[in-house]
Amino acid sequence: MKLIKAIIRPNKLTDVLRGLYAAEVFGITVSRVRGHGGEVDAVETYRGTTVKMELRDKIMLDIGVSDSFVERTVSVIQRCARTGSVGDGKIFILPVEKVVRVRTGETDTEAVTPVQ
Amino acid sequence: MKLIKAIIRPNKLTDVLRGLYAAEVFGITVSRVRGHGGEVDAVETYRGTTVKMELRDKIMLDIGVSDSFVERTVSVIQRCARTGSVGDGKIFILPVEKVVRVRTGETDTEAVTPVQ
Amino acid sequence: MKLIKAIIRPNKLTDVLRGLYAAEVFGITVSRVRGHGGEVDAVETYRGTTVKMELRDKIMLDIGVSDSFVERTVSVIQRCARTGSVGDGKIFILPVEKVVRVRTGETDTEAVTPVQ
Amino acid sequence: MAKRFLLVVATLALVVPCAYAQEASSLSGADTAWMLVSTALVLLMTPALAFFYGGLVRSKNTLNTMMMSFVALGVSGVLWALVGYSLAFGKGTAFVGDFSMALLSGVGLEPDGSIPSLLFMGFQGTFAIITAALISGAVVERMRFVPYMVFIAVWGLLVYAPVTHWVWGGGWLGEMGALDFAGGAVVHVNAGIAAVVAALVLGARKDYGNEAIIPHNVPFVLLGAGVLWFGWFGFNGGSALAADGIAALALVNTMLAPAACLVTWTLLDHMVTRKITAVGIATAIVVGLVAITPAAGFVTPASALALGALAAFPSYFIIRWRVRTSVDDSLDVFAAHGVGGLTGALLTGVFASAAINAGGADGLLFGNAGQVGIQALSVLAVAIYSGAVTFVILKVLGQVTEIRAAADDEGIGMDITDHGEEAYADGEGAVLLDRTEVPLEANGLNGMQPTL
Amino acid sequence: MAKRFLLVVATLALVVPCAYAQEASSLSGADTAWMLVSTALVLLMTPALAFFYGGLVRSKNTLNTMMMSFVALGVSGVLWALVGYSLAFGKGTAFVGDFSMALLSGVGLEPDGSIPSLLFMGFQGTFAIITAALISGAVVERMRFVPYMVFIAVWGLLVYAPVTHWVWGGGWLGEMGALDFAGGAVVHVNAGIAAVVAALVLGARKDYGNEAIIPHNVPFVLLGAGVLWFGWFGFNGGSALAADGIAALALVNTMLAPAACLVTWTLLDHMVTRKITAVGIATAIVVGLVAITPAAGFVTPASALALGALAAFPSYFIIRWRVRTSVDDSLDVFAAHGVGGLTGALLTGVFASAAINAGGADGLLFGNAGQVGIQALSVLAVAIYSGAVTFVILKVLGQVTEIRAAADDEGIGMDITDHGEEAYADGEGAVLLDRTEVPLEANGLNGMQPTL
Amino acid sequence: MAKRFLLVVATLALVVPCAYAQEASSLSGADTAWMLVSTALVLLMTPALAFFYGGLVRSKNTLNTMMMSFVALGVSGVLWALVGYSLAFGKGTAFVGDFSMALLSGVGLEPDGSIPSLLFMGFQGTFAIITAALISGAVVERMRFVPYMVFIAVWGLLVYAPVTHWVWGGGWLGEMGALDFAGGAVVHVNAGIAAVVAALVLGARKDYGNEAIIPHNVPFVLLGAGVLWFGWFGFNGGSALAADGIAALALVNTMLAPAACLVTWTLLDHMVTRKITAVGIATAIVVGLVAITPAAGFVTPASALALGALAAFPSYFIIRWRVRTSVDDSLDVFAAHGVGGLTGALLTGVFASAAINAGGADGLLFGNAGQVGIQALSVLAVAIYSGAVTFVILKVLGQVTEIRAAADDEGIGMDITDHGEEAYADGEGAVLLDRTEVPLEANGLNGMQPTL
Numbered sequence A, B, C: 001m002k003l004i005k006a007i008i009r010p011n012k013l014t015d016v017l018r019g020l021y022a023a024e025v026f027g028i029t030v031s032r033v034r035g036h037g038g039e040v041d042a043v044e045t046y047r048g049t050t051v052k053m054e055l056r057d058k059i060m061l062d063i064g065v066s067d068s069f070v071e072r073t074v075s076v077i078q079r080c081a082r083t084g085s086v087g088d089g090k091i092f093i094l095p096v097e098k099v100v101r102v103r104t105g106e107t108d109t110e111a112v113t114p115v116q
Numbered sequence D, E, F: 001m002a003k004r005f006l007l008v009v010a011t012l013a014l015v016v017p018c019a020y021a022q023e024a025s026s027l028s029g030a031d032t033a034w035m036l037v038s039t040a041l042v043l044l045m046t047p048a049l050a051f052f053y054g055g056l057v058r059s060k061n062t063l064n065t066m067m068m069s070f071v072a073l074g075v076s077g078v079l080w081a082l083v084g085y086s087l088a089f090g091k092g093t094a095f096v097g098d099f100s101m102a103l104l105s106g107v108g109l110e111p112d113g114s115i116p117s118l119l120f121m122g123f124q125g126t127f128a129i130i131t132a133a134l135i136s137g138a139v140v141e142r143m144r145f146v147p148y149m150v151f152i153a154v155w156g157l158l159v160y161a162p163v164t165h166w167v168w169g170g171g172w173l174g175e176m177g178a179l180d181f182a183g184g185a186v187v188h189v190n191a192g193i194a195a196v197v198a199a200l201v202l203g204a205r206k207d208y209g210n211e212a213i214i215p216h217n218v219p220f221v222l223l224g225a226g227v228l229w230f231g232w233f234g235f236n237g238g239s240a241l242a243a244d245g246i247a248a249l250a251l252v253n254t255m256l257a258p259a260a261c262l263v264t265w266t267l268l269d270h271m272v273t274r275k276i277t278a279v280g281i282a283t284a285i286v287v288g289l290v291a292i293t294p295a296a297g298f299v300t301p302a303s304a305l306a307l308g309a310l311a312a313f314p315s316y317f318i319i320r321w322r323v324r325t326s327v328d329d330s331l332d333v334f335a336a337h338g339v340g341g342l343t344g345a346l347l348t349g350v351f352a353s354a355a356i357n358a359g360g361a362d363g364l365l366f367g368n369a370g371q372v373g374i375q376a377l378s379v380l381a382v383a384i385y386s387g388a389v390t391f392v393i394l395k396v397l398g399q400v401t402e403i404r405a406a407a408d409d410e411g412i413g414m415d416i417t418d419h420g421e422e423a424y425a426d427g428e429g430a431v432l433l434d435r436t437e438v439p440l441e442a443n444g445l446n447g448m449q450p451t452l
């Protein structure tokens, strides 16, 4: 089991979700985050106070997948989230020791297989 | 050391927190997330534009625990977060290499033992 | 590769970011979270309804670093996020199997090296 | 408007210079101007109430709560014009009007007092709207929306219109000498009692008493309170039905009483909880406004200050007590409007002074203890009637349909379940439907170039 | 104001008691009071519109959208005083005024009718402002801000002022007998057509039709709708230019028509989608207000109810149809204002009654079928002129500069790209700049002790 | 009201048709109607200010900031009625009134000019409220709430009331011929100076200059600005104390000056930063309103346009400069109100024209250079007095109690520490207390069935 943690641009979320569903990855958790990387900072001014916004809005996906799904999940994200400009994001693959489905107590691969 | 990452329903948060405190798990970090899984999508209409909301509000818990606490933490969450309907959520158990308490620099088990 | 997950006080974020940039850690993802730990709970009253706020606003940082950067990243956070009062937060170091940069497909160390 | 109007004309004669021009049959431009404004001001109170209430609920029920006020602007407004006004102000009996003015027949631009009778109808219509909307505070977060609409429609005709007739339409309470300048009993006691009955019939929200249910947007509560205050100048000042000294008295009292109530509430809050709360200040403003409503044109400004300060006490402590009971009058309509209206009505019987308004009466302080009794009786009558009929309407409605949301829907929040919308959305994970269902014609247009 | 004013004075004479004092050359305090209020009310509509529109867009474009309304308060307001008023109400020809009152020369405190002519100028100025701001709903989230400012500046002079002259300034449509009490054609059809043309010239937003673009703050939409309604009492009621029976009629109609429209829309929504939406209710209020605008002082209250109810249908279905086309009139200015204004203008021709307002005319229902034709013609004339000139202005502007935001900017959101601000910010990750650039003098002061 | 009233009656006589009815001893319905409305409008400005200020701070201090305005509605309102009005408008000396009208004794429905004297008291009371609330912008996010309440209470009596007496209550500045139509010096310079002194005494916020402190809700700022503008029509228009030509002049000038200021600010913003900001536009509206306040009824509309445009410059650049200093006048009360009021007062001395208002005077442009000197002197006198007394009050208060929040509390945010509330809460992790503390009686009721 792996946990795929992907940081993407907010306006790529729809595309990535569509891609993931198409690849039969249905269990996904999404959070709004902000990120700093290589992008140029936005400058804003409020009544003469000039500030540099060092964080950009991003979306973080947490996707628990069984080992066989890792590659296709990563490649879907890479394909759908890419714009080619700095700021497209990163994907982290983390080892997971155990996954439990709260509702049924099923574990690991069963836990991430969606209900029909 | 493990990091327990649990995704639960927002309206189960109070119950889960109470359960965790009762089980003497006090160090908890909570985030608002949204999830896609097996639930039926809500349909909304705005001035004739009909949209399907594929993400449901969820809560994600990040709980760092020493190995001996893993089982009871998971079972408390399972017990308190369960409704039996699709959408109850998942629990991921991730290995952790090191935990540091910022205030004291204590590490690992000491770092997650709450102050008295 | 490691993922450093740090929970800190919101008003320490600016200091921590400055510290990280100085330490040449540029790739950072930030989320607003809430935490429970050893802090005293705030009590609020709304029209006679008294509630205890068991969660405090915190910031969570997710920072993917190559192994050689782990130590200095942790020590920067420890130094910059510390106030000495209960509630300063925790740092978790998680193993990462692979990191991918969405834009280029570079992996691991190349993926977390910032663009010039 | 019979009796009330006579009082007003009487007082008018004392203070308006061009009194010779004020025969019953002629319009006054000045009075018309003020009543035009007052009508607009009172109408604005219903959107203001939507924000006051909407800020107090959880975000998942924001729109549902706000729409309970907004829909009254339609439902209660239209029904008022069609029949309500006639039931309230038609000649009829001592207990209810008639259908003589149904469909606004005979309500035109001819003067009723010194303003066009149509304008009087409109002004009174804004009262009918807000009274219905007030009740919603007791049933938010759990009453299904369509039954709610039916409820306020029926309630407006069966409860609001008759009660208005009793007091202002030539009915028995007005005849008896009950003083209710702008609706302490008619509007606030009436809505407050209906609210608590509705809360009991519907039952408590499932999370009530188990979970902390706290306001999702306190600035909206303050916005609502501020705009309510502004609108209330039309509510009370406009109830003089003229731009005269009594209007000025009512308006200034409407400024002073809430101010005094706010200060008192602030001190109570500080003494009891060591914190001065924003929700408390917003509530204090409303309680002060409610309390001065029956008295506004009948008491001196000094009395208004006293009345406002006194009114803080019962409402403050009843709110604190209520949340510890099982009665889920969710936004404390009873404590704010029912109790505030009661306090105001009784204190009107204490502070009223015929010296300041010859069209009113003297109260206890000026030697007429009987007025307090009349006031108590009027409140009691309104409370009993309103409570009983509200109960019957809801029970009958409950036979016909389910008036309460399913527990699951309550959990999800009524914005999504009843309205298919979210108050605050960022569009993440929202997928457009319907593009394939485009009708042929539209498809044609679909092929149009995006830019000319 | 010529023709219109005569009508008003005529009706005035019937209902105002002190009519003997109402010669063309004397001020009326009452009328002045009401027009002061009306002017303030209409000015408030533009901030209200900012909230109505601002709530409907995505949060990254909130400020941009709101500022499209707010900036009109400056640009259109100043230009109106400088030349617009003169072009609209100067004697001139049947098609446009002249420069005789440019820079407000000769516009002072002397009476124009029964109010100071300066006040008439101000009142009309608030109309010029909101009409320009209305158009912005069609171009939000993609039109660059500076070209937008230039556009509304030019549009106000080349389109709004002449069209106003046609109808109210002594021009050909007014002469022909077109009834437009408060701007069904002048304001709403005019802005509605300009909006759809602007949407077509600019092209659709890049996400339009691909992504779900949903309102980020529906309470703001309701706030906007509520305050618009309030302000509209000045818009329609003030168009009587006096505190008389016609003002009362217009105001009450402005209360009833939106109420009826709201109820009808609610029923349609429930039947079509099984949900009664808040955005729908807000839209219904606006459509009802738009539709009654040309009719407000010419029809009976019963007709206003019917007119409001009827007006819901075309706008409701056109909105549903529009979103399935490629025409990205983003906030449905055409469906709400263009169509609502058209419906209202035609129904004015149906329901108008000389019995209720001798200064108006009879409509189809009262035997004068020709009025519908006149109404249709007036709408058509305004639509063609507005559409054509709007097209030319934008095309010329497009030659001079880029009027559409770059795709990247559209993605980031115009608040940051065009205004360098965010609507809702928490300051995280924001780093203060400029501390090092403090000028010498300031540095001196910088050395001051923080506390005395 | 002495002197000022005479001026007004004089001008009144010129423009009101029924002038024969306007003896000092008779009420005018029209004037009363307009002053009723104006009082309501000015009262609304304080909630509007709460939003203007509340949107500019960080979300953790939203309620604290808003309540600093709301609480003035109580504290300053009540004290005005009890003593402030008498100190300001009682006969007294050239420097302060007396206690002859304390507790509103003798302030009733008898005419004061053409309106009830009680109404004049109420109208002036709304000025006292907002002036106190204005100061709060300089001390937000760090001043403890209870000391703040005490401060504005004392300040209202020791500073606001005397200064008002000087200018409008028959005091020395009025006698000297200083022109201040609606409070350029009395309200804005007064509050602006008090603000900067308070900011200096309290010291800067601990994050000031280190962290970026940016507005948490710019739409609220725009809402505040829009509603302030609306209310300001009552502020300036109502200061004519009649519904006459001068009121119209004041109101139209109050429309034009901010419009011109907005346009100028927009151009400045674009030239200096290449962005046109929403906070900038909101600020420009307020600055334009402040600047026209002393001049509103004394200058021609063309002058108002010029005055508004000119007023943008000093405030714009002082705001930019101020943030680079160590003076944490957090919401730039000095730059907007102090400097705006100063500019307006001086330009009144330049643009005033006795031709447009015989009750005013000629300014520099019309050959009376001395008026500028008088204006300068009046501003200087107010500034010195206000600054000195504000300083003393705060220093004395600082001896009695801690006026500044502890650094920790400042970090947490004053909403939680001083009010025990959050502006925006979702209830997550909130645990209900107190269920066990239910008193016995309540427990009884607790046992009631949830549904009947």
Ligand SMILES: Nc1ncnc2c1ncn2[C@@H]1O[C@H](COP(=O)(O)OP(=O)(O)O)[C@@H](O)[C@H]1O
Pocket (backbone or CB within 6 Å): A007, A034, A035, A036, A037, A038, A039, A056, A058, A085, A086, A087, A088, A089, A090, C026, C027, C028, C029, C030, C062, C063, C064, C065, C101, C102, C103, C112, C114, C115
């Ligand atoms: N090392 C990292 N750890 C965590 N998050 C990162 C890291 N590097 C980048 N990110 C996230 O990815 C986003 C995009 O990264 P950035 O370096 O700007 O672009 P790119 O990946 O195209 O070079 C950042 O805004 C941040 O949220």
Ligand SMILES: Nc1ncnc2c1ncn2[C@@H]1O[C@H](COP(=O)(O)OP(=O)(O)O)[C@@H](O)[C@H]1O
Pocket (backbone or CB within 6 Å): A026, A027, A028, A029, A030, A062, A063, A064, A065, A101, A102, A103, A112, A114, A115, B007, B034, B035, B036, B037, B038, B039, B056, B058, B085, B086, B087, B088, B089, B090
């Ligand atoms: N594989 C997964 N990875 C990450 N999050 C998941 C995964 N599967 C489910 N979730 C989260 O858990 C929530 C509930 O899952 P769902 O499949 O709907 O219900 P259930 O767990 O009861 O079958 C989802 O909304 C999502 O947030």
Ligand SMILES: Nc1ncnc2c1ncn2[C@@H]1O[C@H](COP(=O)(O)OP(=O)(O)O)[C@@H](O)[C@H]1O
Pocket (backbone or CB within 6 Å): B026, B027, B028, B029, B030, B062, B063, B064, B065, B101, B102, B103, B112, B114, B115, C007, C034, C035, C036, C037, C038, C039, C056, C058, C085, C086, C087, C088, C089, C090
């Ligand atoms: N075991 C844990 N797992 C996850 N998060 C934790 C844990 N312990 C603490 N935290 C987070 O760190 C924050 C501070 O912890 P706390 O125990 O209050 O202070 P300290 O670390 O100074 O002892 C908490 O609010 C919570 O967000």
